[in-house]
Amino acid sequence: MADSDILASRYRILKTIGSGGMGVVCLVEDTRRDNKIMALKTMKQGLESCDVDGFKAEFSHISGVVHPNIPEVYDFGTLPPPENTLYFTYEYIEGRPIHELIPKWKASQLHVVLVKLCRALAFLHSRGLLHRDIKPENVLGCLNAEGQVESLKLLDFGLAARRGQDIATGGTVDYMAPELIAEQKATAATDIYAAGMMLYRLATGRLPFEGKDSLTASRQRCQEEAPPPLRFRPDLPVGLSDVISAMVRLKPEDRPPSARHAIALLNEREGTDFPLETEVTRRAYIRSATSVTNITARQTLQELKTSIQHGGNPPAVVLLGPHGLGRRRMLRDFGARLSVDGINVCIADTAVALNEECRDRVLLIPDASDIPNIRLNPILRKARENGIWCVIGTTHLDDQTFDAIGHHREIVLQPLDLKGVHEFIAATFPENSFPDSFAEQIFSESMGFASAIQNQLDRLLEAGMLRIGLGGWELLPGSWASPVHSTVVEYMDHMLADQSEEACRLAYYLACSLTPLPQDVLREMFAEEEHPAATLHRALNSLETIGWLHHGAEGFSLRFTAVADFLEGILDEETSRDIHERLARAWSSLQTENARRRKRERLYHDFYAGMWTIPPQEAGQILHGALEDGETKWVRRLIESCLLHNPPEEIWTVILDALVAIEYMEGNLEASSAHLADYLNNGKVEVTSENLERLSRYAMIEEKLGRTEHAQTILEQCLTRLPEGHDSRAGIVYGTLAWIAFKHGEAETARQLAEDGLIRVPPQSTDPGQAMLMNTVATLAFYRGDSDAASLYWRRCLEIQEALHDRKGVANMYNNLGVLAAQSGDRLHARSLWKKCAEIASEINDVHRLAGIYNNLGVDSLETGSLPEAEEYYLKALGLFRRMNSPREQVEILSNLGELSYYRADFPRAHAYFQEAVSLASTLEDYECEIEPLVYLGKLLLALEELENASSVLERAYRAAHEVGARKGEGQAWEGIALLRARRGRTEGAREALDQAQTLLSDDSDPLARLHLHLTACAIAAEQGDIESAKTALTQARKVADIKWDPYTAARTLVYGLLFAQETIDSRERPRIVRQLSAYPDLLWRYHWATARHLAAEGTVRKGLEEYGRGATVLKAVAARLSESSRERFLASPQIRRFREEAITLRNSLKEN
Known part of the structure; x- marks a missing residue:
């Protein structure tokens, strides 16, 4: 084959790029693919059958695959004489x-x-x-x-x-x-x-x-x-x-x-x-999804192909059906199989590709509907005369083409049913944990059209809702919907054109209702007909015949969301209002035992029609009841409609409260706050009895968004307007103020506010204010280590939430009780409670809570030593918070990920997480949000011996904490500063910083923070040679640990006792301790150091050296993750230098002996 030769009337050879014993590879242009550059691989004649099979398999195995790390293959066939050899084309790859x-x-x-x-x-x-x-x-x-x-x-x-x-x-x-x-x-x-x-x-x-x-x-x-x-x-x-x-x-x-x-x-x-x-x-x-559409058609084509292979002459085949059913892909796949099986085939995608001189055994036309008859029909006649088997795909078959084809077999293609959609998704994502409801929604929105399904999956990928983890693909929680795909619209237009006027009217009635319509309501809608019952019966039969009707226990509905969305979208405003007005009247007159449903549907259509005949108080109660039942989609659709119809002021306040509740439940706190801020002039309106509840709720949301000072100002004004005696609104006011005080480290003030609130809320109250207060009191008890009190108040809060039918609140309590169970060591019970929480959160679309559950599972996995699983859960939570655009929660999860990486001594990754958290927090103009990642980042920089950077970061953490009055953060910053001063040899300065930290962390608001402070004091005292002070600090740490501890602090306490307080352990315990510490390399090498010291002191020098060697191996692994400059600083730290010096001294003593 020479350059510029044309092979198979389509491939122009540009050059030969490889040759060997099996064949030749050429660079070619494919004239039928817009001169696309590709590689063409041929196989020499006369090779063994196993080589031929391998050549075919090389094409077949990746045919249809489009992956950036796998070459795409295009066509397979046999070159005509003089080459007369197998070939296939594939993506040209520049590389070696x-x-x-x-x-x-x-x-x-x-x-x-x-x-x-x-x-x-x-x-x-x-x-x-x-x-x-x-x-x-x-x-x-x-x-x-x-x-x-x-x-x-x-x-x-x-x-x-x-x-x-x-x-x-x-x-x-x-x-x-x-x-x-x-x-x-x-x-x-x-x-x-x-x-x-x-x-x-x-x-x-x-x-x-x-x-x-x-x-x-x-x-x-x-x-x-x-x-x-x-x-x-x-x-x-x-x-x-x-x-x-x-x-x-x-x-x-x-x-x-x-x-x-x-x-x-x-x-x-x-x-x-x-x-x-x-x-x-x-x-x-x-x-690259494996195609599972049109199974019957594929089987039929396979049977006919077998007939050809055995010398048969089957009739032409016409595959009829609308666009979007995967016909083109199916016929291309079939053409590839024909070629691999040695049957010459011409695939004509366009009129230009049709060849009048075609001499192939098979002519495939994937879509003949776009090819003019004047071009198509003569070629079909000629193919029939030459004995060429024709396989044609089209949306319709007119008389002229029918005559041109002659005797043929028609196969009508159908959309996928629900089972087929399940199989389609399983073929696309073979390793998945999707719920059954996923395929059901895809089916409802795509009507089983393959092109629409692929479009939906593409959109979900773009939105970040399809995530792949170590276990495969999963659907992240949250609501989603896709616009109706163009092929589905084309199909529906065609179907509607064939329906009767009454069937179309019925379809519009059903499309205007989010819930099924009972037969009595439909009878009322057709009451003006001459024969209402017969007309309705015909209309129902018509929609059932085309598969659009679903008849369930509650009534009739459209089977497909796509149909409902399409029909509702093409209604003009006047017709839409008329239908909703008639539906409102029909529901009003309905005699039913389910009064709750009748009221809801009447409200829905009354609001949609812009009638506004239902009193605001009643409307508010109906909307609140729907939200309690998790009907957020129903309420949101209703609200969106109301906003288009300019509702009266009294109705607008009802809608506002419902909209705020929905945004809050779905985790969109910014939107929830913005709605209230717009109505309440950013909280600057004068507090009145009428707006007190909305103002206090606005302040509570502002606090959750980190705007604490603003929230506190509003709540203090609300506090002065609370009426004397019992009042349910006291719960939100006192509860949120108590929470703010707690966050500022003012535990006593927080406790006093919470107790005052409990007095002001009615004793047997089961209102949201009481629940809010109980939750705050329980949270305060939890953080001071009083698990019994926390459990008591959270269980009481759970009872109130259940009485209120507040499913969001119930989910929150399951979450909190799960945290308590995990802390007590009952992890199975904890996960059971979190599972209940997740189930409710999924049902009510509380994505914010689900993200919190993932965070809890991450913490639980971390505490059980399953660090990769912990990271996986944290990353899931981070993904959800990013999708919800919740920056404060992202900062928290990033800090958690950084802390996890710090425990694993994966310092570069920890630095990246903490730095991202700090950068994100700084964009929020919220000092409080910056404190934790800054403190952690400062301590990390200390571990890496970046003392100047550590000093700058810790000073910044101190300023941020001092600015907002966060005693805990201020104390932790002083703790870091104490370490920094000790490292620089400033003994008195280190003690002064420790004293400051002790004062700020002296209360019981966070025992773990105090525990770490005592351990830091232990390390500083030991570094200064004050062993007695080190032992005292260690004793204080263990006293705090009686209240609260976690595995990392337990491991740190153990190692510090061995290394700094000269404690010893039974040698039989060493294997268990090594396993325990293996998750924390920066503690593990110190343990080996302490053990080496102990063995050397006992006179077992060789065993001591072995322990030094084990410690050095761990240190080498930790240091290997660092950049060269960071590694040098890290390994030059005072403790590591001392470790090395002691090891060298011990080794030299062994040589001398």
């Missing part, structure tokens, strides 16, 4: 085999290779496909100008196989997993092993068992663990070495459970933050 790109790989470059390769494997494995031949030659990459791997493609799927398929062992021996050498079946773990071996070679320039013959090396691989890459490349980061070693473990069960777990392990060990999937790779799951 990965091992030829760089002579010595940097860690950052290896990170990118691992992540991109694992994303490709995760995608393949999710579809049940195993590559089975991963090696450097089959991975192509290219570098950008900065020397980073810009693109990476996994090639050569000739040996790929389905998971569980009984097939002979294949692959390249050097990269073959031990279980494959032992002739066991391939699994995802064998691909992970091969990827690990490839990374091993890139990282070290060699394989682990080189220098021996292949038989000996294979035997070693089956018997020994591979030496860590560090052995051959000492400058490799420990974390990266560990990840590669994990991927090439001897036993499959010891490797990462999936390719995504390998990415997660890299993030954990190296402190990187690579997402498991990017936006592009997530979208690949939709674009």
